[in-house]
Amino acid sequence: MPELMSEGAVRDLAQAPAEARSLHRNEVFPVHVLLCVAHHESDASSLLKAAGVEYSVLHATLAAGQPAGKPTNKRELPWSSSMDHILQLSQSYTKKHFTSSHLLALILDNDKDSVTLLRECGLNVPEFRATLLSTFG
Secondary structure, three states, rough: OOOOEHOOOOOOHHHHHHHHOOOOOOOHHHHHHHHHHHHOOHHHHHHHHOOOOOOOHHHHHHHHHOOOOOOOOOOOEEEOOHHHHHHHHHHHHHOOEEHHHHHHHHHHHHHHHHHHHHHOOOHHHHHHHHHHHHHHH
């Protein structure tokens, strides 16, 4: 992970396993990190809210679209291969301050499931990505 990671980005990554557990998953996927970004106060969550995307709607939509699973009692959940890939891409930000907005941009650019979820919640993803880029670079 990038050296200069903001507290918000660290928090979002640290809380993602709890989101995965709440949805009875055995791995942490980018959609779980997306839920954390939407849930915690940050510039990224403010942009999502301004675009009409709320944490509660994201969570309910994701839960409704998944088969019921059994709760896991694993102490630690591994990153999925797709989340591992996003974390590897984040290494290119090592000389910049890496925020939740950067994390959101990487998820939008590299995870089809997250993009599908956001579309199901009514977000115009290309327009939102352009807003994210123009706001945070």
